Amino acid sequence: MDFADLFTDAGREIFAPTTAAFALAAIGLNFHFGLTGLLNMGHAGFMLVGMYGYAITVREGGGMVLGLIVAMLLAVVFGLILGWPTLKLRGDYLAIVTIAAAEFVRFLGRSSVMKNITGGSTGIRGSDYKEPFESLSPFPSEQITIGPFTMHGTASTSWFLVLVGWSVVGLFALLFWRLSNSPWGRVLKGIREDEDAVRSLGKNVYAYKMQALVIGGVIGALGGVLWSFSAAVQPDSMGRPTTFWLWTLLLLGGAATVFGPILGSIIFWTALVLVRSLAAMFIPETWMAATEREPFSLVLVGVTLMLLVIFRPQGILGNRRELAIND
Amino acid sequence: MTDKATPAKSGKNPKSSKDPFANVPHEPGAPKMDKIIVADHVKRRFGGLTAVDVAHFEVQRNAITALIGPNGAGKSTFFNLLTGFDRPQEGEWSFNGFSLHSKSPAQVARSGMVRTFQLTKALSRMTVMENMRLGAAQQVGENFFRALFPALWRKQEAEITAKAEELLVRFKLDAKKNDYAGELSGGQRKLLEMARALMSDPEIVMLDEPMAGVNPALTESLLDHIVELKKEGVTVLFVEHDMHMVRRISDWVVVMAEGKIIAEGPPDTVMANAAVQDAYLGSHHDTDLFEER
Ligand SMILES: Nc1ncnc2c1ncn2[C@@H]1O[C@H](COP(=O)(O)OP(=O)(O)OP(=O)(O)O)[C@@H](O)[C@H]1O
Ligand SMILES: [Mg+2]
Numbered sequence: 161m162d163f164a165d166l167f168t169d170a171g172r173e174i175f176a177p178t179t180a181a182f183a184l185a186a187i188g189l190n191f192h193f194g195l196t197g198l199l200n201m202g203h204a205g206f207m208l209v210g211m212y213g214y215a216i217t218v219r220e221g222g223g224m225v226l227g228l229i230v231a232m233l234l235a236v237v238f239g240l241i242l243g244w245p246t247l248k249l250r251g252d253y254l255a256i257v258t259i260a261a262a263e264f265v266r267f268l269g270r271s272s273v274m275k276n277i278t279g280g281s282t283g284i285r286g287s288d289y290k291e292p293f294e295s296l297s298p299f300p301s302e303q304i305t306i307g308p309f310t311m312h313g314t315a316s317t318s319w320f321l322v323l324v325g326w327s328v329v330g331l332f333a334l335l336f337w338r339l340s341n342s343p344w345g346r347v348l349k350g351i352r353e354d355e356d357a358v359r360s361l362g363k364n365v366y367a368y369k370m371q372a373l374v375i376g377g378v379i380g381a382l383g384g385v386l387w388s389f390s391a392a393v394q395p396d397s398m399g400r401p402t403t404f405w406l407w408t409l410l411l412l413g414g415a416a417t418v419f420g421p422i423l424g425s426i427i428f429w430t431a432l433v434l435v436r437s438l439a440a441m442f443i444p445e446t447w448m449a450a451t452e453r454e455p456f457s458l459v460l461v462g463v464t465l466m467l468l469v470i471f472r473p474q475g476i477l478g479n480r481r482e483l484a485i486n487d
Numbered sequence: 488m489t490d491k492a493t494p495a496k497s498g499k500n501p502k503s504s505k506d507p508f509a510n511v512p513h514e515p516g517a518p519k520m521d522k523i524i525v526a527d528h529v530k531r532r533f534g535g536l537t538a539v540d541v542a543h544f545e546v547q548r549n550a551i552t553a554l555i556g557p558n559g560a561g562k563s564t565f566f567n568l569l570t571g572f573d574r575p576q577e578g579e580w581s582f583n584g585f586s587l588h589s590k591s592p593a594q595v596a597r598s599g600m601v602r603t604f605q606l607t608k609a610l611s612r613m614t615v616m617e618n619m620r621l622g623a624a625q626q627v628g629e630n631f632f633r634a635l636f637p638a639l640w641r642k643q644e645a646e647i648t649a650k651a652e653e654l655l656v657r658f659k660l661d662a663k664k665n666d667y668a669g670e671l672s673g674g675q676r677k678l679l680e681m682a683r684a685l686m687s688d689p690e691i692v693m694l695d696e697p698m699a700g701v702n703p704a705l706t707e708s709l710l711d712h713i714v715e716l717k718k719e720g721v722t723v724l725f726v727e728h729d730m731h732m733v734r735r736i737s738d739w740v741v742v743m744a745e746g747k748i749i750a751e752g753p754p755d756t757v758m759a760n761a762a763v764q765d766a767y768l769g770s771h772h773d774t775d776l777f778e779e780r
Contacts, residue, residue, distance in 0.1 A: 335635075343620070343628030343640060350610050350621050356572065357608035357680075361622050362596035362687060363629070371631055485611045485669030 166437045168308045173429040177317055177390040180325030182429070185383030186410045186421030187332045191376035193407075194416035195340055197352030198373060199255040202242075203380050204402035205262025208395060209234045210381025211388040212269060212278060218289040224296075227289070228385065235381035238265075239374040247369045254373075262403065269395040284393035286316060293389060294320070317390040325386050329422060332379055337418045348372055349416075401458075408465050414475030423476060428461070435460050507547050508739055513752035513760075516543035523548040523691055523722050524569065524600075529578030531564055531746075538564045539575065540746040546691075551713065551723045553733045553754065556743035557767055562726045563605050565743070566695055570602045571595040583690070597624065599690035603697060605726070609676040611669030615660055618668050618679055619651035620644070622686030651686060657712055658682045659705060674700040678709070685716075692716070694725040698732055710736050730758070742766065 173179055185207055192198040213231035218224060242261055246254040268274060270281040278284070297320035299313030312318045339345050347368050350358040355365050384398070391397065405428065413424025435457040439448070448456060474480055507520045524546040531539040539561040546552050554562050567573035569580060571592040580587055582600050590598070610618050626647070627633050628640030655661040658678045663671060668679060681697055698706050713723055714736055727733055733740060733754055740757045742750040744766035750757055757763060 338637075339631075339634055342634035342637070343626045343644065344631055344634035346613075346617055346621055347629055349613055349617070353610035353612055354608045356592070356604070357610060358621070359572070359592040360570070360596055360602055360604070360608070361683070362593050362601070362624055363621075364591075364593050375631075481670075482612050482667060485667055 164308075166434070166441070169437055170430050170434040172309055173433050174426050175322055175326065176429065177321040177325045178387060179425050179429045180322070180329050181383050181387035181390070182406065182409060183329050183383075183422045183425035184325075184332060184386055185380045186406050186413075186425055187329070187336055188376040188379030188381075188383060189406050189410050190336060190415060190417075190421050191339075191348075191372050191379065193410065194420070195345060195348040195352065196369060196372040197251065198369060198376075199251050200258045200373070200376070201255045201407075202258030202260070202262025202403060203406050204398040204400070205258065205265045206235050206238060206377040206380030207384030207387065207402065208262070208265050208269065208398040209238050210384035211393045211398070212284075213381070214385045215284045215289040215388060215393045216277060218292055219284065224292040227292075228382075231381050231385050232378045235377040236374050239377035240370070242377075243370045243373045247366055247373065259400070259403075262398075263400070266395045266399055278395070279393070281395065283395055286388075286392045289393075290316065290389060294318070296320075321389050325389075328382065328386065332382075333418055333422060340416070340418070344368075408462075408469075411469055411473075411475055412465055414477035417475070417477040420475055420477045427476075428465075431464065432457060432461050507550060508753060511547075511739075511751075513750075513756065515748040515751055517545070517751050519545045519547040521548040522546060524580070524582055524724070526569065526580035527578060529565070529568055529575045529580055531561075531568055531573065531575040537746050539568060541565065541578075541748055544741070544748060546722065546724055547739060548722050549717060549720055550738040551717055551725070551736050553737035553740045554724060554726045554743060555728070555730075555733060555740060560743040560766075561746040562743055563695055566602060566693055566726065569595075570600060570693065596687070596689075600693065601684045601687055601689035601691075602693040603677075603680045603684050603695055605695040605699075607673070607676040607680050609668035609671065609679055611667060613668055614665055615655070615668055615671070615679060616648070616651060616664045618683050619655065619664075619686055620647050622683035623647040623650070624687040647686070651682075654682045654685055658709070674702060674705070677701055678705070681709075689721065691722040691724060694723065696726055696728065698727060698729055706732065 185203060188206065189200060189203050192200040192203075210231040213234040214227040217227040217230045222230070238261070242254070242258055246257045269278040269283075272280055274280065294314050297314040297318065299318070299320050301314045302312070303310055304313045304319055306319070311322070314320050347358060347363050350361075350363070351365055351368055359365050409424035409428040410421055411424070412427060413420030413422065436453055439453045439457055440450070443453075474482065511517050511519060522545045524544070526541055526544040529539060529541045529544075530537065554565070556562055564573065568575050568578075569587070571587065571590050571594065582595070582598060585598070587595055596602075610621070613621070626640065627643050628637075633639045652661065652664070655664055658681070660675060660678055660682065663675065668676065671679060677697060677700060681694060684692055698709065701709065710732060716723060737754050740752060740754045741748055742757060742760070742763050749762045749766055750760045752760065
């Protein structure tokens with residue numbers, strides 16, 4: 161491996177479909193935390209619910225549109241169930257319940273009891289559900305090279321998926337922008353700052369928090385579906401680390417900003433690949449086995465991001481002045 | 488002691504035949520001519536402590552009523568109970584004849600009864616203008632689906648903004664409208680909270696120590712503003728420790744101590760009441776607490 165390959169690999173992450181999927185899921189989290197101040201510590205659960213909903217529906221012959229509807233409906237139900245007991249309580253309760261619920265979904269999905277439906281711990285193979293989406297591709301079914309990057313036109317991690325993924329991300333970034341700059345978004349920001357003040361002004365805080373939780377959850381579920389198009393439905397790929405990465409990249413890019421989740425996701429994935437490749441190039445096998453490189457790069461990325469959050473806590477796109485206010 | 492004998496000094500309208508308090512007895516729980524709030528047997532206990540124990544309480548419509556009493560008397564707790572932010576163990580209370588018993592704070596506010604807090608609740612990471620806009624009631628764009636279509640709410644937003652600008656000028660915050668509320672001083676936050684409460688055109692405003700920390704010059708202009716509100720038909724109920732302010736603007740004073748209402752009366756005589764003197768001063772009757780500043 162030489163430097164040219166390294167930069168190609170890292171550069172690919174800038175527009176990779178997985179980057180788009182995380183950006184999309186983080187936009188959902190931005191509705192929760194950035195706008196409303198909700199501490200959703202189980203966003204991966206929403207993603208997983210969406211993936212299962214879509215993949216199972218399509219596998220059973222329901223088609224793509226129905227699959228998307230099921231994915232979103234499941235996220236709505238999941239959000240309502242999580243929000244109903246917790247949104248009247250202090251913020252920490254939501255955090256505890258979401259972290260537990262996300263784990264619950266994962267364990268349920270990978271349990272042998274559900275093997276016929278969810279595929280147990282092996283999950284659902286891509287070939288079971290990707291076909292209807294990939295059949296929409298206008299690109300030829302072959303490897304296509306654009307500049308230094310080579311990808312398949314249609315299958316799995318494809319140029320088609322890149323195009324669709326980023327279009328969807330753009331659409332939801334636009335939605336976030338529209339809503340966060342509306343009177344509706346203003347109520348959410350008020351709730352983020354002080355619930356009681358918003359109550360005293362006659363707004364139904366519970367209903368607004370529920371709306372934010374559900375819409376953010378639905379976007380998370382769509383992020384999960386997008387993720388599953390370039391990977392497979394694998395319960396263990398949507399564990400706690402995924403949630404924490406989403407938080408990291410949201411804070412890195414800048415919470416409550418329109419482009420924060422997108423920039424955060426790009427930087428996160430590029431940095432991860434860069435560190436991993438550099439470790440492979442410069443650290444001899446005798447020091448670190450190939451299998452140790454992945455955890456090592458995650459640790460390094462984690463430390464880097466920690467430093468970033470310490471020295472630029474408002475994130476890259478956040479507003480310094482806003483952050484100086486600490487009460 | 489003080490110059491209570493000269494009524495004109497208080498600067499209020501002289502008592503006329505139109506005075507709604509002319510025939511109101513000077514006693515706790517006195518019935519009013521036109522009541523906007525009525526509370527009965529409202530009791531709130533915190534463990535062993537009975538913070539509020541109000542047998543009967545009425546507020547006269549379109550008047551300025553002061554609720555005073557020593558620290559810990561239960562004034563703020565009573566405010567919380569009336570506005571739905573806290574629930575009493577027992578009691579019944581109503582606004583405009585409608586029971587507020589199991590109403591949420593938001594429902595209470597929407598029905599026209601808006602309050603401010605003793606510990607200011609400015610929305611720090613929102614601008615002063617956004618704070619103000621949030622105060623407006625019945626906004627079309629606060630509905631999720633309609634929020635997506637600015638054409639539906641842009642006009643209302645402009646009206647709300649114009650109204651907010653007007654209020655900000657009155658509260659001397661117009662120069663700060665694009666600053667974050669968290670960048671305001673303590674007194675300015677109090678002002679913002681009060682102005683924000685007025686954005687919804689409430690029927691009654693309940694202010695918990697509105698002038699604490701506001702400089703004297705501005706206090707004067709705000710007092711004028713509160714009197715102005717009354718002329719516009721708004722009812723004002725406020726908690727205040729500053730006796731000067733109480734004397735200057737209130738039509739009626741209700742005194743609380745240890746959770747109970749111990750006296751009611753017009754501002755220039757209620758302080759002479761022995762029970763009030765006791766509550767405030769204990770045995771130190773020789774101290775002159777109520778002299779005009
Ligand atoms: N949440 C609570 N839990 C326990 N006790 C409380 C609570 N809130 C108030 N109290 C008690 O109730 C009593 C009345 O408090 P409250 O805040 O209503 O007084 P206040 O008249 O507003 O006083 P101040 O003039 O100092 O603001 C106090 O003794 C207080 O300690
Ligand atoms: Mg108080």
